[in-house]
Amino acid sequence: MDEAYSDLMVETRGLVKRYGKFTAVDHLDLRVRKGEIYGLLGPNGAGKTTTIKILCGLLKMSGGEAYVDGRQVPDMRISAEIGYMPQETALYLGLTVHQNIAFFGEIFGLSKREIGEREKELLDFIGLPEWRNEIVGNLSGGMKHRVSLACALIHTPPLLLLDEPTVGVDPQLRVSFWSYFNDIKGQGRTIVITTHYMDEAGHCDRIGFMHNGKLIAEGRPDELLSLTETDNLEDAFMSFAGESGRGAER
Ligand SMILES: Nc1ncnc2c1ncn2[C@@H]1O[C@H](COP(=O)(O)OP(=O)(O)OP(=O)(O)O)[C@@H](O)[C@H]1O
Ligand SMILES: [Mg+2]
Secondary structure, rough: OOHOOOEEEEEEEEEEEEOOOEEEEEEEEEEEOOOEEEEOHHHHOHHHHHHHHHOOOOOOOOOOEEEEEOOEEEOOOHHHHEEEOOOOOOOOOEEEHHHHHHHHHHHOOOOOOHHHHHHHHHHHHHHOHHOOOOHHOOOOOHHHEEEEEEEEOOOOOOEEEOOOOOOOOHHHHHHHHEEEEEEEEHHEEEEEEEOOHHHOOOOOOOOEEEOEEEEEEEEEEHHHHHHHOOHHHHHHHHHHHHHHOOOOOO
């Protein structure tokens, strides 16, 4: 990786993912700096989850290159640097909240003491300390989402890839999530986040608008608003999407 890009935590160059003849990610050039909160925004099917899964090493790319902290993806060593919260929560429904969190801690080689300390902090953060011994299958959808976020954060990774972490989470808790994300950023750690909540997107340092697998615009939220002369990010997206045309139909 070039010296000039050593401040990048994530970089993709001409990243492509095809499913048969359909191109889900279409020559994506993404650059996320260390210590920033980068929001990947776009409609259903834009290619956000596909991109994140490739960065995690869960999906094979069809073309291009991807780097995490200077290491070319895929690389087994990268997984320890990433806290991944999948869009579809991947928890063990028959296990308790504690057992799920401890399981992820053990995967990443944390000691029992470390897991205990982190778990306490994370249960307070997600507002579920009294649910520690409850079977995850008995929790509401939003609560499962909160546990999934705790599992992604257990090993204090330098990069967080959060795929719609606040879906189904009530407004009050979403506010505290964002304050926590800002604390993480304050520690010099990096967050790539997808969301459909445009009010939240405004909290990101930079936003990338994705459409039909392409990055159609990128910048600080206020920059994107002034470029499009709009007062909300939804209209800003529509303005860029209109310029980029309808794109390839499936
Ligand atoms: N395994 C697969 N086989 C075929 N097509 C797929 C597969 N996985 C994803 N796709 C397609 O790739 C495109 C991008 O999907 P992706 O899940 O990345 O979108 P997204 O931006 O995350 O959308 P959402 O906002 O709904 O989560 C979609 O058209 C989807 O149907
Ligand atoms: Mg998705």
